[in-house]
Amino acid sequence: MAEKVIARSARKVYPSMAGDVPAIVDFDLSIEEGEFVCLVGPSGCGKSTFLRILAGLDDLSGGEARIVPGTDPKRPLNNVVFQEYAIFPWKTVLENVAFGLEMRGVPRAERLEIASSWLAKVGLKRFASYYPSQISGGMKQRVSIARALANDPEVLLMDEPLGALDAQTRAVLQEELLRLWEESHKTVLYVTHSIDEAVLLGDRVVLMTAHPGTKKSEFVVDLPRPRDLSTTSTARYAELTGAIWDDLRDEVRAAMEAQR
């Protein structure tokens, strides 16, 4: 399979009064087409920063980090599902999902139809003409996911999309994400705090060190697909999450020390 996301010796520094503060140093990452990769690390390690750089919302200070374009020049390279509800409060649910298509000039009838079918896929067809203030947090994130998927990007970038939700809603949405991914097998970079989530969703889990962030280690998740929540009670799942936490624990301690 072709390489879809390439990062080599990626470096990001922030200017400050006391000189340059490195956020990411010497970061290497390679994602194949159709792979679901989870990026895990302690708070402040730079994983969200890296995702934003890939999304084009921030610049690199050195090295390279890019998405390899595909055959269709009109397909967007990436779309992001943000942690906070980044859907527009002044647009209806349907208009929100159709937003990317509208920006690309897709005619009205066509884009509303595509948006409608994606709403149905995330189970929100009934709420098409509702405003975001009228729906719950979990539903808002589903709209955010539908908006990204409806735009059909080459790579899906997800920045802790379930972080702001309660545990039960999170579990339900994790299963939905698994189901949606099975249909499309998109290339996904998924940033999360949660090792449990990363092992459940991903084909591969990449660990980042505490600030400044660099790649610590990688774990291949060989759990069989298609998966659902019952996967979390298998022995192999416990092995993997245990091994990853052992590796990550020192980094988390280091990050907490640094904050004191």
Added chain:
Amino acid sequence: MKAFLPIAGMVALALFASLFGLWTDWWVVIFAAEFTLLVVALEALERRLPFRLHTPYQRMLAWLFPLLLLASWQWLATSGIINPRWFPPPSRIAEALWQLIVNYDRFNETSLIGRPWLIPSRLAESGWAGVQALFAESHVWATLSRMLVGFVIGSVPGIVIGMIMGLNRTVRAMLDSTMSAIYVLPKIAIFPLLMLVFADPFGEGPKITVVAISAFFLVALSTMAGVQGIDPVLIQAGKNFGANRWQMFRHVILPASLPIVFSGLRLALGTSLVVIVAVEFVRSQSGVGYLVYYNWQVLSPAKMYAALLVIMALGVGLTAALQFIERRAMPWRR
């Protein structure tokens, strides 16, 4: 029985005060005590009501208080406890209001609301020009037109400049401190300057301009704050989904800043009313502000109060109109 006690207390207190002639000197204290007892009684009454009647009950209270206020005022003024010259009873104010509406002042060639019942006959006699003359004689129309024209002339550039300042750091850095300084200056103080600038110092020009300037600074600064306060994640989402500069403005920045723009417009509307009334005190022969001032000069306090009532009604009406527009412009805010 809990409600009975405070009501009995109210009656007893009133009788006691009447018996010993305490009203004249002690009416403020007695009223305060009566009000306290009334609140206790009303709360006791509410507790005995079934739950579903609580909201209508509260709404009734909202009407009850002003009615009690008017009734108390009426009694205090007619019995001479408060001086009816400076505090005419509501009955006399209502009569004065009626006079203002119905009468045509031949000396000033004005009436309060322009005698709208004459519109059909004027149309028949002299067509549209006749009706225009009716508008020209109306005090309310004079104030309203000056205010609204000034408000629009000030708000529209205010929104534009405010948006530019919100979006562009350089412009904001240059303009913000200067605008904030001018904003603090009471715009009525600029009025004499405007009288110098305009050809006719007593004409409409300076009046409309001073309203426009007041509105402009308020709307510009609040629009700027609104644009700056847009959640950055929404901007990032717009960019990530491919919006170009014009699309970002139309689909993200404009709708996101509408709530704060409207609250700035509400403030500017209130300020415009204050400014125009103040200006009409000082240099005008027409308008509701002039009416208050003129009736002070000729010592007609009842008509002064009536004019104040009209100003209050204008304020309430304009705010309601703006709220209506707000609800239509922002259907997502419920």
